[in-house]
Amino acid sequence: MNVKQLSAAGYAAAGATGSLKQAVAHPGETAKPKSMQVALSASSQTLYEGDNDVDMARVTAIRQALADGTLTINAERIADGLINSAKELL
Numbered sequence: 001m002n003v004k005q006l007s008a009a010g011y012a013a014a015g016a017t018g019s020l021k022q023a024v025a026h027p028g029e030t031a032k033p034k035s036m037q038v039a040l041s042a043s044s045q046t047l048y049e050g051d052n053d054v055d056m057a058r059v060t061a062i063r064q065a066l067a068d069g070t071l072t073i074n075a076e077r078i079a080d081g082l083i084n085s086a087k088e089l090l
Contacts, residue, residue, distance in 0.1 A: 040048060065071035 062071065
């Protein structure tokens with residue numbers, strides 16, 4: 001399968017012309033991303049700066065277990081969680 005990359009400039013060109021054809025990079029051509037600035041609202045900024053509700057130590061441990069091939073998946077626990085979530089919605 002051959003996947004073509006779009007550059008940031010290509011996205012802009014596609015948006016301006018409505019044509020993705022012009023935005024597709026040619027084979028062997030590297031897409032050069034352009035930097036963009038984004039302004040966050042006050043609410044978004046508060047959320048961004050707030051406590052991180054992701055346990056990064058746990059994420060690191062899971063990534064390491066994946067890399068080592070030692071991660072075990074408990075399908076029964078996942079299924080029970082999905083069923084409990086569905087029951088809460090009913």
